[in-house]
Amino acid sequence: MRKRRLHLINLLGLLALCASLWLGTPANGQTAPAQDNVRAQDQDNDTTRGELARFDQFLDSHREIADQVRKDPSLVNNEEFLEKHPALQTFLQDHQGIREEIKENPSAFMRQENRFDRREDERDRDTTRGELARFDQFMDSHREIAEQLRKDPSLINNEEFVKKHPALQTFLQDHQGIREEIRENPNAFMRQEDRFDRREDGRDRDVTRGELARFDQFMDSHHEIAEQVRKDPSLVNNQEFVEKHPALQAFLQDHQGIREEMRENPNGFMRQENRFDRREDGMDRDTTHAQLASFGEFLGSHSNIAQQLSKDPALVKNQEYVENHPELQEYLKAHPGVQEELKENPQSFIKSAQRFNNNSDRGVKTPMPDAKPKQ
Numbered sequence: 255m256r257k258r259r260l261h262l263i264n265l266l267g268l269l270a271l272c273a274s275l276w277l278g279t280p281a282n283g284q285t286a287p288a289q290d291n292v293r294a295q296d297q298d299n300d301t302t303r304g305e306l307a308r309f310d311q312f313l314d315s316h317r318e319i320a321d322q323v324r325k326d327p328s329l330v331n332n333e334e335f336l337e338k339h340p341a342l343q344t345f346l347q348d349h350q351g352i353r354e355e356i357k358e359n360p361s362a363f364m365r366q367e368n369r370f371d372r373r374e375d376e377r378d379r380d381t382t383r384g385e386l387a388r389f390d391q392f393m394d395s396h397r398e399i400a401e402q403l404r405k406d407p408s409l410i411n412n413e414e415f416v417k418k419h420p421a422l423q424t425f426l427q428d429h430q431g432i433r434e435e436i437r438e439n440p441n442a443f444m445r446q447e448d449r450f451d452r453r454e455d456g457r458d459r460d461v462t463r464g465e466l467a468r469f470d471q472f473m474d475s476h477h478e479i480a481e482q483v484r485k486d487p488s489l490v491n492n493q494e495f496v497e498k499h500p501a502l503q504a505f506l507q508d509h510q511g512i513r514e515e516m517r518e519n520p521n522g523f524m525r526q527e528n529r530f531d532r533r534e535d536g537m538d539r540d541t542t543h544a545q546l547a548s549f550g551e552f553l554g555s556h557s558n559i560a561q562q563l564s565k566d567p568a569l570v571k572n573q574e575y576v577e578n579h580p581e582l583q584e585y586l587k588a589h590p591g592v593q594e595e596l597k598e599n600p601q602s603f604i605k606s607a608q609r610f611n612n613n614s615d616r617g618v619k620t621p622m623p624d625a626k627p628k629q
Contacts, residue, residue, distance in 0.1 A: 305352050306370040312345050313367070314449060324368070327360035385432045386450040392425050393447065394532040404448070407440035465512050466530040467601055472505050473527070474605065484528070487520035549592050549607040552585050564608065567600035 313320035319342050322329060329335045336343040346353040356363040393400035399419050402409060409415045416423050426433040436443040473480035479502050482489060489495045496503045506513040516523045553560035559582055562569060569575045576583050586593040595603045 302351075303370075305349070305355065306367055308349060309345075309352055309356075309367055310370055311449075312342075316341055324364060327356075327364040330356050330360050385429070385435065386447055388429060389432055389436075389443075389447055390451050391528075391532065392422075393451075394529060396421055404444060407436075407444040410436050410440045463530075465509070465515065466527055468509060469505075469512055469523075469527055470531050471601065471605075472501075473531075476501055484524060487516075487524040490516045490520050545589070545592050545595060546603075546607050548589060549596075549603070552582075553604075553607060556581060560608070563600075563604050567604045570596045570600045570604070 313323070316339075319339050322335075323342075330342070330346070336346070346356075393403070396419075399422050402415075410422075410426075416426070426436075473483070476499075479499050482495075483502075490502075490506070496506065506516075512523075553563070559579055570582075576586065586596070592603075
C-alpha cells in the first residue's frame, strides 16, 4: 500500500514537471516577440516627431533623393552617394541627431518616416486639395500675413488679428470650408498647407525658373493670349488657336523646352506659371515704394534705356552696357539700393518699376516723355 502511494506521488510529481515544461515553452516563445515589439517602440521613441517631420520635409523637397533612399535606406551610409547628393550631405551635417539615428539603423528609421508620411497624407485627405491650393494661393499673394500665420497658426482664431487684415477676413468669409478646417485645428491645417507648398515647389523645380520667367514675361506682354490660356491651358496644344496667334506660335518655336513642358502637361505648367507670377508679385510688394518710384522716374526720362532694358533686363548687369550709358552708371552709383535689387532680380524689378511709372496714384496711365501721341 505504501509502495503504491509513493508510486502515485512520484507519478503526480512527474506530471507536474511535464506540465510546467509544456506551459513554460510557449510562454518563453511568446516573450521574444513581445520584447522585440518593446524594443521597436523604444527605437521609435528615440526618434522624435520633430526629427521625422524635418526629414520628411527634406524628402518632400528632394524627390529624386527620396525615391532612391526609400528603395535602399543603406544609401545614407554610402559616402559616394552622399558626395553625389550634396543637399543630403549638408542636411545630415546640419541635423546630427537625425544623422546618428539614420546611420545606426537606416531601414528602421525609414520605416518610421514612411509611417509618419502616410499619417500626414491621411490628414491631408481630410482637407481637399482644392482647399489647400486656394489657401496656398492666398498665402503666396499675402506674404506678410503668411509669415505671421506660419509662425503662429493660432492667430487665425484671433478676432483682432483677422480684423486688422481685411484680405484674410474677406478670404475666410468667401471660403467657409477652409474657415471651418483651419479654425478647428490651425496647427494641423498649416502643416498640411506647408506640405502642399513644398510639394508644389518640388514640381516647380522640374521646370527651370528661367523657363517660367520667360513664359511669364511673354504672358505679361500678351494679355489677350494670357487671359485665354489661363482659362483653358489646353489651347497651347490646339493647332488652330496657335496659328491664329502668331506671337505664341513664334514663342513656342523659339523655346522648345517650354513647348515640350507645356505640351506634356499644359495644366501643370500653367499652375507653375501662376505660382511664379504670384511670387514675383509678392517680391514686387517687398520692394520699397521709394526705390520703384525712383527707378520708374529714371526710366520715364530715358526712354531708350527703358526700351532696351524692357527687352533684355539682364543688360543692367552687363558692365560694358552700363559703362556705355553714363546716365545709368551715374544713377546706379547714386542709388545702391536700386542697384542691389536690379542685380538680384532684374526682370522683376524693371517690370515693377515700369508698371509703377506708368500708373499715377490715381491709376491714370501717364505717357513716356518721348511717346508719340496716337493719331
